[in-house]
Amino acid sequence: MIKKYNVTGIGNALVDIEFTVLDSFLADFGIEKGLMTLVDEERQTTLMKEINKATAKMQCGGSAANTVIALSQFGGNAYYCCKVGDDELGRFFMEDLQEAGVSNNLLADRLEAGITGKCLVMVTDDAERTMNTFLGITQNFSVQEVNEAAIKDSSYLYIEGYLIPSPNGKEAMLHAKKVAESNGTKVALTFSDPAMVKYFGPAFDDVIGPSVDLLFANEEEAMLFTKKSSLSEAREELKKSARHFVITQGKNGAMVFDGDTFIDIEPYATKAIDTNGAGDMFAGAFLYGITNGHSYASSAKLASMASSKVVSQFGPRLKWHEAKEILNRLHP
Template sequence: MNKKYDVCAIGNALVDYEIEVEDQFFKENGVEKGLMTLVDEERQGVLLDGVQGKIKKKQGGGSAANTIFGLAEFGGKGYYTCKVANDSDGELYANDLIKAGIDSNLDPNNLHEGTTGKCLVMITPDAERTMNTYLGITTDFSKNELSAEAIKHAKYLFMEGFLVSSPTGLEAMKEAKRIAQENDVKVGLTFSDPSMVKYFNDQMKEVVGDGVDLLFCNIHEAELFAGVEGMEASKEAIQKVAKEFIITKGKDGALVFDGAAYHEIEPFPTKAVDATGAGDMFAGAFLYGITNGQSHADAGKLASAASSAVVSKFGPRLSKNHVEDVMKKIGR
């Protein structure tokens, strides 16, 4: 059966504010470096006041959104389910999806009352990104936003782990997974961030439930989820809950398990400027590859080159020229 979408994704819709800061800013403002921290609107406002003049760019983001944008940049067809408000950030978000050719549940002329979520993506000179997120209206992302039709007509459902921090988001994930499984749609999940596995491990395990078809994580997330240490123990633990999985290793590449064999994915060396969205891009390019006839090893190579390209510039998107460069690097 031909599917309308390669991937139907669900996630928190956030407008990313890309900001360059020094480590001193974290010390002065009590920000924990390298993690995603959920904050309230007042706290985010204080941080925004402290970075005026340092904002490099504003664009629609969120973990699963970045993955769907990555998929689209390589030519895949995606659907994105989310929740934004009828403010300027919400309109920007809805129009970003339309421009990228990504179908969604949003109607730019009929958005919800409220405040669209924002993520302050603070980038230090060592290229590490630290995120402080006010979820805004996406706190109430729920089963009501789901499109059963979009899920049924996709090859993969892809869910971001950040949704487990909200009770309604957790229920939406479980419902989306149920719809997918009942319609022979493969289920993909990303843990998204170590903080989600550390502080919401019970909820994450609820989502994983009887297992998923494809899991994306890094080694730290795998260790936290399974309560183990080291790559070997992590591989063994993740294999019990995911038919296929990818453990990313940053500058050291990634490990891909295709259900039968392991593939070491070599890194593409680059000068890192901004690590924002590296894992999301890896997932997007990988999903594009496996839904468009590539082997897991080849899809891993594409994903490695794509994530390398995205960290060499500011922001989680690739231009047409970047995509062409990636394809040349992998000999396509």
Template sequence: MSKKYDVCAIGNALVDYEIEVKDQFFAENEVEKGLMTLVDEERQSVLLKEVAGAVKKKQGGGSAANTIFGLAEFGGKGYYTCKVADDEDGTLYTSDLENAGIDTNLDPQNLNKGTTGKCLVMVTPDAERTMNTFLGITTDFSKNELNEEAIKNSKYLFMEGFLVSSPTGLEAMKEAKRIARENGVKVSMTFSDPSMVKYFNDQMKDIVGDGVDLLFCNIEEAELFAGVEGMDAAKEAISKVAKEFVITKGKDGALVYDGAAYHEIQPFPTKAVDATGAGDMFAGAFLYGINNGLSHAEAGKLASAASSAVVSKYGPRLNKNHIQSILDTLK
């Protein structure tokens, strides 16, 4: 039976504020560089005032959202499950999904009272991104937001690791995984960020549980999850909990395991400007590929080209020209 969606994703809905800063900004404002840090609304407001003139762009984001946008940009059909509020950012977020052709549980006429989550994505001249996130209303993302029919009608469920930081988010992940398992839908997820694996390791192990069909992570996340060092030990550990997996290695490409064989995916050289969403785009392009006739090695190559294109510009999105250029390169 054919499914309506390639992927049904669940994750935090955050409006990304893309900001250019210098390294000294972090020292002056006691911000930990290179990590995603959860902050309260007051702390985020203080930082936002400091960088008011440096905001380059605002758009709907979040780890799994970036992945589902990536899938859609290549022509895949996605569904995104999230929670926003009835404020300006919530309206922006809802229209971003609609304009990208992504179906969602959000009803623009009936959004929740509260504040939509925001992520300050601070990019330094070395292209590294540092995120300070106020989750807002998505703190309470729960199984109430899930659309059981959308999960059943998808080839893959995709879950972001950031959700494990919230008890209701973790509960929603477990429920979504249960629905997927009972309906023959493959379960995929991403660890999202080293900080999630470092500080919420028990919760991450809880949701991975008896295993997943497809796991996305980077080498640091794999090492932290398994408590090991080095690629050989990391891939051995991850193979015990994921039937298939992708371990990204930044500028060194990625390692893809298709359940039977390993494939070294070469990087596409580029001048990095902003690393925001590189891993998310890799997952989106990869999921598009394996759902639309590509082998895991071919999907890895597509994903490598896509993530390379993303880091060469500001923000986590690609336009039609970028997509066409990637497809032409791969031909």
């Protein structure tokens, strides 16, 4: 059966405001480098007053949103379930998502009163990204925003790990996974951030259940989740949780388990300027590949090239022509 969408994603809808900072900025404001930290609106407003407006770049985002947009840029069909408020940023998010070619559950005349979430993405000179996030109305993302019809008509459901701290978010994750499994849709999950695994590991156990079809993790997340001290031990342990998985390794490339063997994916040489969105881009390109007839190895090569390109520039997205050039280079 041919399905309409390659992937339906669920996750937090955030307007990303990305800007460059010095390490001293993080130190002055007591911000933990390299992690995503949830903050209240007052804290975010304080930081907004201090940012370098000249470097700021705004676009619709959130982890899963970045992933389905990446998939769309490579030529895939994606749907996104999310929640924004009836405000200026909410309408901006909806329009930006539509321009990116991603179908979604947002209707201009049915947006709920509330404040759309924002993520301040602070990029330091070493290309590390640090995020302070005010969830706003997306913290109320629930089963109600899950489009069951879209999941049924998708090859994959993609679940964002950042939903895990919220009880209603976790309920939505479980519900969406059940819908997928009942209708022949494969389930992919990303841990999203080491902090999510560190503080909500048991909740991830609940969502994963016996197993998921595909898991995305970086090295730190893989070892935190499995409670192993080496990557070789962690990857063996992950076989109990996922039928297939990808472990991204930054400048060292990635490791893919295709269900039978481990495949090492070489990195592409690049000068990293901004690592924000690298994992999201990898997931989007990889999902595009495996839902369009490419092998796990070939899909991972595409994903590695795409993520190496995105870290060489400011922002979590490629330009449309860049995605097409990468695709043509690997699959002429």
